[in-house]
Amino acid sequence: MNETTSLIRPRLAGIGLVIALIAGAGGYGIARLAGNPTNAPAAGQGNDAGRKVLYWYDPMVPLEHYDNPNTLSSMGMKTIPKYADEGGGNTPGVRIDSSTAQTLGLRTVAARRGELENGLTATGTIDFNQRDLAVVQARATGFVQRVYARAPGDIIGAGAPLADILVPEWAGAQAEFLAVRRAGDAALIQAARQRLVLLGMPSGTIAAVERSGRPYNVLTVSTPTEGVIKTLGVRAGMTVAAGQTLAEVNGLGTVWLNAAVPEAVAGPLRPGQTVRATLAAFPGETIAGRISAILPETQTDSRTLTVRIELPNRGGRLKPGMFATVSFGGNTQAALLVPSEALIRTGKRTLVMLALANGRYRPAEVRTGRESGDDTEILAGLNEGEKIVASGQFLIDSEASLSGVEARPIGALTPATAVKPAAPKALYETVGKIEQITATSVTLSHEPVPAIGWPAMTMTFQLGAPTLARGLKVGDRVRFGFDQPPAGPTVRRMTKVAGQ
Template structure:
């Protein structure tokens, strides 16, 4: 039975010795000093910082000699209990590589980075329709996607009404009656002949059986309903041709970022198929409405495409530039500690003291973040080593919440 008391005493002695050794090691390498709110001298345990005494002595928990500390006076804030001030020695500042910078006030250019897809500029699509009943002859272009040039013949169109109008024009010229010639020209235009074709008929002096169906502009064939021998009727669409010298990129912008961009502002696009190249465009239109599933809105951006290198369907990384915001506070983005529910920075005070501060972060661009609330101009914030300080501050906050009952118990004071 005597073995149990002896064993218990042995365990206590070993634990006390181990605790004292660990506390001594921690005391040697401890970079942070316990702080309070009143600026008074007190004694605490390096191993148990929740212990605070008004006089020197030993720790009631582990028996280690208490260490004298001086509380740093600081203004009481709403978060003083959870975000305490932390003091770091000059040597530890160098060892941790702690760097600081000032909060700057100035101009901040807004930007939205997103993705988009190249589409045909709908304003540059030309539709060819039949003006008279007839048939397709001498087909020259056979497939959708073929490139055509302005004035290129797509096919020949034989229409009895068109052929008769040519003969009337030639008869009117032989008669010398200007009124008849003008009326014959007008009729030819109504059935589909253009001015150049009418002049060609007059130069030849004979009617042409099948007038050529000409491409109105350089472009790509989007739709083609022209097949040799096909019968056509007035109003029937024969082909659609898109001019690709200018294209649209339709970008998807998150709802929360719509306020950053306006029509007329510049934009940039980059393509995986064209590495290293940047294309410059202009925000042309913000479509009304937001997708109820993706919570994004469509934005139309116009890009010049003189060599047709951008083709419909290509995906792009798009940067949309908004206007400038003046008189805003910014800090390096690396100074922010994002916890998921809030953003915190470490504010550098005097005498190697640091204080976590909760902030409201705004837009981020080129390594700088707008601060909407929580900081003042010219305050200094930590940009390197802040995570170590924040971890220490979090521990101090937890110890601080426990220190009131522990202090009262260890000092013999009542509640």
């Protein structure tokens, strides 16, 4: 007994009712319709003349066999013949004539070779680019004399002041430095200046002391970069120690989009892959970005991986916390495809129902891959061009199980009938300028690639062969062709644009 039989057994009562209704209309199920339709002559007459009868049976109790057609089954039902050419001989399977197949609404399709698009879509949220974070610390111990009108969340420019700090320790060191300068001893002057540096005095303040000849004991703490104030820990009147963090400023030139991708479908994703994001805040607008990292930790509660995508943030429109939908499409791969509705999933294995010659049908075990739209990829167990049942296959599988027809195993395929590899895909071509080049990669500022929806951008490509870089240098304009294998975009052809 196979898995499909075990799935059907708990529903025998319901199936029995269906078979009884069909019997009332002129048959006892698929075997009845296939072997002896309502309008067909009895065994040994008409179309069935000459066919060998193995036994008579009731489809509702298939294990009971009788040696004559006049015997009623244990359920009181009239028996039907089981012919030798049904599910036996050199061609295993169940036989259904064309009229019965039409009555059952059977629809067959051929396994075909096609392009399976990566239609993966995930959701995520915008976050700060943590690589663009500046930490502002106190360079020396002192007292906060003044704070400027700043607060967390404020967007400030580079060099914006945060606080004025009085540093008493600088007074004596600066007086000593000025005295040594008046003495004119070069060695002592250098030593005094080095002491000011070690006390945390900025070089600009030291230069101001030299120019003015008077000490500067107040340090104005400023931001080294533009961005948003994430934390601010300085207040008027407080004492600060050397190395104490006063503020954190995060740049906004680029942001991260952290997308939650189910681990079951995250395998094909690679760093450098281009993605498209749409945000609820900007309906109808698509923003192009690329995968910068796939974090190594899986979220145990949701079984998802965090895919980090870097997005440009022109004008600071993208705010951390915004919701986004990410499409990882654009990459297609050749695959053997069948309609997803044709699959019979038992829980332990996956089957399809083969449509053989002379109205015969037989289950076959397959191994499936990715799904996209209404199609499923077949990795093993089926050949290109083989016909399978896409509608009504569950009824045939039930009859095959009752008749003891074994499914064709995956290993039954021979190398001669194995799926042939796909032909090489065409390259995507555009023109770009070489920004950086190594033996294994090239960074190009390239024009748009309409075929895959890429805008103009600067990105790094792998080199398919080191010889592609021969005779080229930084600044050259080149025409290049590339593809997108799992390892990332790879240049396969590159030539210098004429006229340079």
